[in-house]
Structure formats: structure tokens, C-alpha cells
Amino acid sequence: MLAIIDCNNCYASCEEIFEPKLKGKPIIVLTNNDGQAIAKNQLAKSLDIDYAVPFHQLKPTLDKFGVVALSSNYTLYGDISARIMRMLHSFNPDMEVYSIDEAFLNFDSFKHFDLVEYTKEIRRSILQGIGMPVSIGLANTKTLCKVANRYVKKHCRDVGVFAIDTEDKRLELLKLTPIKDIWGIGSKLSARLNKLGVQTAYELSLIKPDWARRNLTIVGERMIRELNGQRCIDLEYLPKRKDIIASQKSFGKYTDNHQYMQQALATYTSRCAEKLRKQNSVCGQVQVIVQTNAWNFKEKQYFNSITCKLDIPTSHTPTLIKFAIKGLKAIYKEGFVYKRVGIMLMDLRDRSDGTQNLFVQEDRPRNDKLMKVIDKLNKLNGTNSLRFGTMGYKSEEWKMKQNHLTRCYTTRLTDLIKIN
Known part of the structure; x- marks a missing residue:
């Protein structure tokens, strides 16, 4: 069994950890130079704020609904991510750091563990020790883990953990998952499959692998096999070297x-x-x-x-x-x-x-x-x-605009929280 641990609204949640006054408020995090919204918390998502609209055009809407806009604090986000990954490693060193807010864990050797309860304990520890809420999806393949994780965020965020550990659960979730929400399917491929009458992950899983290889390349074939519970994508324990x-x-x-x-x-x-x-x-x-x-x-x-x-x-x-x-x-x-x-x-x-x-x-x-x-x-x-x-020693004339930047609470001595 594999698991994916995914931070909920990572950037916004990092900001909430050190600013209790942000709790219960809609938050958006801005791109470089405070250009556009790059991330939102759950309350901001409910306001349907468009990612593509420049911040200065959004400001009247944000003021109307009391939305807090913050500049991207990548130093803070990177450090919180590193702390989470170290904690995950202490629970299971057999892991792949997939992105700044996601990691895959391999539980194949945990034969006698109740994995749902064990991952719930991981979730509680991260929330208590770091303050970051996470969602966890369990399944036999990476692609199904992603499906399970999406279900957690949509339908059982409070529980935070869902396992596709039976055939009935697998079929049910595949039927509930639109084709566009499958890991690895972009908008162009989604539109192409829709034209072929494939609307859900379940319908995609019924396609014969041979046809997929000819028409969707080897990547499409692996995706279909993964949806059917056959593991084709292994964990990558070492980060890939960048070509550029x-x-x-x-x-x-x-x-x-x-x-x-x-x-x-x-x-x-x-x-x-x-x-x-x-x-x-x-x-x-x-x-x-x-x-x-x-x-x-x-x-x-x-x-x-x-x-x-x-x-x-x-x-x-x-x-x-x-x-x-x-x-x-x-x-x-x-x-x-x-x-x-x-x-x-x-x-x-x-x-x-x-x-x-x-x-x-x-x-x-x-x-x-x-x-x-x-x-x-x-x-x-x-x-x-x-x-x-x-x-040079002064960058005011060219440095990135960050008018709404919070402190680097965990990496800069002058930014440590002071308790009076």
C-alpha cells in the first residue's frame, strides 16, 4: 500500500501557523511582484477569485469580502516543508518528496499495521507539531492515491484520511472522479478523451491498454493500468537532476x-x-x-x-x-x-x-x-x-516587489515571535 500526504492550502496554511488572527479569514497568496493570486485558503476559494486577474484589479472585491492578501514568503514555505518532510521520514523513511507540499510513502513493509490509524497518527502529529493540516490518500498505486486524496479534500476533510482498500471503493471513487481531475491528465488530453465519450476515471479504466499505448502513448497505458490497481509508477527516492x-x-x-x-x-x-x-x-x-x-x-x-x-x-x-x-x-x-x-x-x-x-x-x-x-x-x-x-549591496531599485510580506519566523533571528 502507498500513501500520499498532501498539505491543505500549503502557502496559506503556512501563514496561518504564525498569525492566529488570520484564522477564519479568507486568504490569498500573491505571485512574484504581488501580481496575481497563486494560492488561496478554503474560505477564499469559496469566493471564486480568479487566478488570472491582476491584484490591483481584484482589490475592490478583496476589500468587500475582507480578504487578506499576502506576498509569497518562499523562505517560510520552504522551511515548513522541510520540517514536514523530516517528520514524515521519522514515521517511514521509505518515501519520495514529490513537491513542496506532497510526499509519497511506501507502506509495503508495514504488513501488520492498521494503516488508516497509523496515517491518522501521522496527520495528528504534523498538525500538533507543526500546525499544518494535511490530507492523506491510501491505495495500491500512485494514481489511485491521488484519487483517494482528492476524495478526502472534497468529502471528508475533517477525517483527513481515506483508503482505497477494496474493489468496491476503487470502482466507486473512479465513477466519482471526472477525467480532468486524474493525475497527469491536462486540459488538452481531457478534451480529447471527452470527445471519445470518456467522462470519468472509471470509463478511462475500461480502455484496453493496447489501444492506450497506440493512441495515448506509454504514459496513457501506465495511467490506465494504475487506475486498475496495477503499480507501474515507482517511488523516486532521489530527486531528478534538472537539465536546466x-x-x-x-x-x-x-x-x-x-x-x-x-x-x-x-x-x-x-x-x-x-x-x-x-x-x-x-x-x-x-x-x-x-x-x-x-x-x-x-x-x-x-x-x-x-x-x-x-x-x-x-x-x-x-x-x-x-x-x-x-x-x-x-x-x-x-x-x-x-x-x-x-x-x-x-x-x-x-x-x-x-x-x-x-x-x-x-x-x-x-x-x-x-x-x-x-x-x-x-x-x-x-x-x-x-x-x-x-x-551589489542595495537592491531597492530592482528587487521583487513584496508589499505584503510576512516575517521569516523560522529562519531569521530578528523575525522570531516575541512573547511579552
Whole structure:
């Protein structure tokens, strides 16, 4: 038996943990630069707030219903997620961290356990120890776990746990699940299946696997087999290495200042390099992009990108910043107001890659030691506590707009809750 543990309204729930006054109020969490709603709690969902509408247009509606709007606090969300995953690991180390708010657990070895009661205890522990409400779906396959988890959130949120442990339950839930709500089915595939008369998960499960392989690829065949209780998708215990690492945030204030853009680009590159080292990779190419605001029809528009090939594949931050800035200088044009600058690390390889250059030498052992020290200090003291000069020390002119940001209660000493 497998289980999926899914945090309920993760971002909004993280905010409620440290702000009791938010309890009982509709909450939305905004995207980067406070652009649009990215997440809502249950009360906000009942108001049918459109995700696509810009925040400034939503404000009259939010004020009318007393909706609390908050900027995305990714530092807080990431730390709460890490705490939850550590707690889950203590209950069952046979797990896959699927996303920031989801994890799969494999209970095949728990032969003599009452898994419903055991997972209820997991749920109680997470709620009591961290404050995060979770929903848990149990089934024999990942796809059925997702079906069970959806049922929990729709019909038995207070109980929080549901197990598809009989054939009758499996058939009943498949009949209740629209095709669009099946894990792995997007809007295009859903529309295509609807045209074929397939409206529910149950009807999809009746399709012959051979037909699915020919018409829906191997992914569709696996999905159908999983819906019928045949496990085809194993747990992934190690996170997949990314083929591309990128950062291209919009500026809080649009700018035409080359120096500010250079500082932003160096900062984004440094963060990407840290992620690169974390997955034990090196980078062979960097791509830099610049873009104006395409929605401002009164201003001149400009979009461009350039790809720079590195002399030697590396994860050395100063080298990556050097090539990124070189690319920015090549495509930057005066007379435009820029919305964003971005960096993309490409041609990623394992750090054991031995590619050399006859004309360029790199002391990789020395650079690796230096980067290891810098990463450790920044982990202990906070992101960018130790930084490179090209990143600058003031980011007010370009940093992401977060006018409704809450404190980093768990990762910053100055933000700890004080009890008087």
C-alpha cells in the first residue's frame, strides 16, 4: 500500500501557523511582484477569485469580502516543508518528496499495521507539531492515491484520511472522479478523451491498454493500468537532476539602468550556481535574456537573448557571473525600460565531467573548496550573507516587489515571535 500526504492550502496554511488572527479569514497568496493570486485558503476559494486577474484589479472585491492578501514568503514555505518532510521520514523513511507540499510513502513493509490509524497518527502529529493540516490518500498505486486524496479534500476533510482498500471503493471513487481531475491528465488530453465519450476515471479504466499505448502513448497505458490497481509508477527516492536551472524574475521597479540590471543578473546567477552545486552538476553554457514590458503599449519594446559557451564546464560562481555579464553587455540597448533580466544555466553535466580546454586552465579542487565554504556560510547566516561585489549591496531599485510580506519566523533571528 502507498500513501500520499498532501498539505491543505500549503502557502496559506503556512501563514496561518504564525498569525492566529488570520484564522477564519479568507486568504490569498500573491505571485512574484504581488501580481496575481497563486494560492488561496478554503474560505477564499469559496469566493471564486480568479487566478488570472491582476491584484490591483481584484482589490475592490478583496476589500468587500475582507480578504487578506499576502506576498509569497518562499523562505517560510520552504522551511515548513522541510520540517514536514523530516517528520514524515521519522514515521517511514521509505518515501519520495514529490513537491513542496506532497510526499509519497511506501507502506509495503508495514504488513501488520492498521494503516488508516497509523496515517491518522501521522496527520495528528504534523498538525500538533507543526500546525499544518494535511490530507492523506491510501491505495495500491500512485494514481489511485491521488484519487483517494482528492476524495478526502472534497468529502471528508475533517477525517483527513481515506483508503482505497477494496474493489468496491476503487470502482466507486473512479465513477466519482471526472477525467480532468486524474493525475497527469491536462486540459488538452481531457478534451480529447471527452470527445471519445470518456467522462470519468472509471470509463478511462475500461480502455484496453493496447489501444492506450497506440493512441495515448506509454504514459496513457501506465495511467490506465494504475487506475486498475496495477503499480507501474515507482517511488523516486532521489530527486531528478534538472537539465536546466534558470531564474528570470521581473523587477519590482522597471529600470533602464545597466548597473542595476547587472547586479540583478549577478544575484540570480549566484543563486542558480548554488542550486547547480547542490545537484553535483557543472554547466557548459549560460543564456542571458532581457525583456521590456510587453503590456505597456506606450513604451518601445525589446526582447533579446544570447547564449555563451563556457571555456570549461564549471559550477564556479565568479566564472558563471563573468560570462553572464559578458552576455548582458552584448544584448543590452540603451533607450529601453526593462521589465526583467534572466539567466539560464544549460548543458548541465555531472561534476565528474573531465572536459578540458587546451588554452584555459581551471583549478577545480580549489574552486570547489571555496564554493563549499561560501555555500556553508550562506546556509548558516542567510542567503547572500556572503556575496560577490558584482551583486551589489542595495537592491531597492530592482528587487521583487513584496508589499505584503510576512516575517521569516523560522529562519531569521530578528523575525522570531516575541512573547511579552
